[in-house]
Amino acid sequence: MLLSALAATLLFGVGDLSASELRQPDGPIILTVEGAITNVNTPDGKAEFDMAMLDALPQRRFRTATIWTSGVSEFSGPTLTALLAFVGAKGKTLRLTALNEYAVEMPAADAFADGPILATRKDGRTLSVRDNGPLWLIYPFDDEPAYKTEVTYSRSIWQLKSIEVKD
Known part of the structure; x- marks a missing residue:
């Protein structure tokens, strides 16, 4: 897990995309990322994503x-x-906020290759707000017993609407 965290740290500093590569959303905005980021698509320095933009990410x-x-x-x-990596995040802490304003903070280093995803689908179906969507930060709990903790469960925020990257 430590090697994965180191790889993520290196990834955030390598391969940042220029702001011109982050297009404007065509559909409803699903996620807003703000704070210590370099790739934005709004005048106030935020990165807004619709579902198609999220689907285009790895x-x-x-x-x-x-x-x-x-x-x-x-x-x-x-x-x-x-x-x-896509938004050029440079912070150490992430503040994740749900549609109901529930918020949680987590270290940015917890985002690594085999770690959490922003689930848009469950069993092949797009998550609706009623089904904890449209975004649910979810960990592969069965792949890593260390994820089965109250801290990790509290970070598994559903109906995610925004992420603030903090220094």
Whole structure:
């Protein structure tokens, strides 16, 4: 896990895209990223994403059980690592906020290749607000027993609407 975290740290400093490569959303805005980022698409320095833009990021899928659902489900969506790299995140802390204003902070270093994803789909179906969507930060709980903690569960925020990257 430490090697994955180091790889993520290196990834955030390498391969940042220029602001001209982040297009304007065509559909409804699903996610806003702000704070210590370099790739933006709004005049006030934010990165706004519609579903098509999120779908264009590197995707990951895994099967896992959660404490909120019954049985094992397949979750898929962009990796948190890919999103942070794409916006040129330079901070150490992430503040994640849900539609109901529930918010949680987590170290940016927790975003690594085999870590959490921004699930847009469960069992192949697009997540609706009613189904904890449109975005659910979810960990592969069954792949890593260390994820089965109250801290990690509290970071598994559903109905995610924004991420603030803090120094």
